[in-house]
Amino acid sequence: MPLTETIKRPSLHEELVDRLRNLVVEDALKPGEKVPEKALCESFGVSRTPLREALKVLASEGFVVLQANRGARVATVTRQELENTFPVIARLEQLAGELACDHIDAAGMAWIEARHDAMAKAFDARDRQSYFQANQDIHQALIHAANNDILKAHHKLLAARVRRARFMANLSDDRWAQAIEEHGRMMEALRRRDGESLGQVMKQHMMNKFAAHIKAIEDEADEGPDK
Amino acid sequence: MPLTETIKRPSLHEELVDRLRNLVVEDALKPGEKVPEKALCESFGVSRTPLREALKVLASEGFVVLQANRGARVATVTRQELENTFPVIARLEQLAGELACDHIDAAGMAWIEARHDAMAKAFDARDRQSYFQANQDIHQALIHAANNDILKAHHKLLAARVRRARFMANLSDDRWAQAIEEHGRMMEALRRRDGESLGQVMKQHMMNKFAAHIKAIEDEADEGPDK
DNA sequence: TGACTGAATTATGAATTCATAATTACACCC
DNA sequence: GGGTGTAATTATGAATTCATAATTCAGTCA
Incomplete structure (x- = not known):
């Protein structure tokens, strides 16, 4: 067993995954809405790269759906x-x-x-x-x-x-x-x-x-x- | 019901997620090994951005673990x-x-x-x-x-x-x-x-x-x- | 007036660039 | 000779840039 715990520093995109997921779960982003990439970048104060990485993760989790060349939409729960x-x-x-x-x-x-x-x-x-x-x-x-x-x-x-x-x-x-x-x-x-x-x-x-x-x-x- | 099926063009990163996951499951990338970003980029002929997006997804699926500023390693199944x-x-x-x-x-x-x-x-x-x-x-x-x-x-x-x-x-x-x-x-x-x-x-x-x-x-x- | 065409605008996916953290190599000291 | 501290190198995370696909809107013709 290790003597020291490995230090956990939440990377930018990890933080974003959580924050964005919360926006979806808390219904701040409504199902069917398209995810406003630009606005979120500004609001979080990050560039598009980490935000888009986070969107990819959320897509794999099923919270958003990605449409090729048309960005992300909040998944509708049917x-x-x-x-x-x-x-x-x-x-x-x-x-x-x-x-x-x-x-x-x-x-x-x-x-x-x-x-x-x-x-x-x-x-x-x-x-x-x-x-x-x-x-x-x-x-x-x-x-x-x-x-x-x-x-x-x-x-x-x-x-x-x-x-x-x-x-x-x-x-x-x-x-x-x-x-x-x-x-x-x-x-x-x-x-x-x-x-x-x-x-x-x-x-x-x-x-x-x-x-x-x-x-x-x-x-x-x-x-x-x-x- | 729609007359035409929506065209499915697997986006680059989606393709990469599958390919990389296969590498892990097929044991081509061994547990504990660090994922060679550069080599994979060249081998797949893509830039780092989509590859890294794919790694984020694989991390959320548990196939690799990300270490802040130290890249990704293939997850060991304990x-x-x-x-x-x-x-x-x-x-x-x-x-x-x-x-x-x-x-x-x-x-x-x-x-x-x-x-x-x-x-x-x-x-x-x-x-x-x-x-x-x-x-x-x-x-x-x-x-x-x-x-x-x-x-x-x-x-x-x-x-x-x-x-x-x-x-x-x-x-x-x-x-x-x-x-x-x-x-x-x-x-x-x-x-x-x-x-x-x-x-x-x-x-x-x-x-x-x-x-x-x-x-x-x-x-x-x-x-x-x-x- | 309304539908179609095509140019202009916008947004997206991906490549590239840049700043910084981590690793390695090496010199210096004990 | 082993260990510590520092510089050089490398790799990583994130911003920026670039090419292209999608959308909007104006103009044209029926």
Whole structure:
């Protein structure tokens, strides 16, 4: 084992990949829009080379699509894509649940318990913002506890694809209560270190979330597009 | 639906990503080696810009690692990484098996049956080359039949990480026979369109393959490194 | 008036150039 | 002779430049 950690200096393009991905995930760059190369260069204060390198990476991650000689556009997440993505995420979460039970340590357990409490409080207060944060923390902590970097990396990419800011709004009270209940079952299984159960619940939890998203999208479509 | 397909002209860097990834997967560029930027530029007849763009993409895919101001090195696949990767692949294959049973069509079924026969013949003749080709065709066909592009893309990346040419040699007769037997069970399940079973078998098949790889690596290590 | 043609403008992909960090080579000191 | 410090060389990251493809817009003709 090495005596010293190798120093990490985030290179320019790496930083840009993260920043740009955030712009997409946070919905600052809307799906279908063309990525304004020039404007972003100025706004970030870099030249086109590193920015374009970053775009190539984002394209391979699926956040933008490159059109030959016509630049990059923010990828649109189609219904088909959602339907393809969720089952994959669900399986990864299932695996994460199983592994987490094998590998989680006391500190990780304490953190999850704390965030679980915070989530419950946020639910009681109907505080969506806090709820989503705590919820995300828990899922991330479980993924982290699985102690599998490959799993983590792929999960992160897929989760980012699906997590668009606007989904935050689409949470019915029914689904919210159901989600809380599922999280309760997750905690039970985790406390028992019952990986099999935790995996099952997490998988199902994700698929239910999926169904809720689809329903929200369809309701929205029924109301008619607003512009 | 569009009358004409959009013309696909693989942009320079896209082509390079594929070519370079192949060099890594085919073991032409050995793990740990630094990627010779200049030499590759000359060999491909391109300038550094597109090549470096390609390296950034390969880095995000995990095939090379970038070191700030010290260029790129071919990623070494550590034992830890193998141990992390296989369970993830196994889950993806499990999902693929389930979905394939739902979605496979007659043509896909026929192709797999044909390749399965070819694989059996290759086994009888102890023709490793043909066996591996048929085996890979079957797995790819099942992934394809699952009809899920997200699943397919992530599986492709992970499979490439693990598939290093030299693994071809490390197939004991015992494991080979076991693999054939597992493939037989896969075909049975597929013919019955029993997704649950096919998924289970495929998952187990992958984990057994994993165990065989690990064993081969350990045997190799016991014999001592040869240089 | 509307559609088509073609020149002008713009944006993109790739090559080249430039500044700087890292590596190597070498002299000097202990 | 081994080790340290410094200069020369090399390689890398990023900016700039250049050629070309795409788009826009004006002018022409039906």
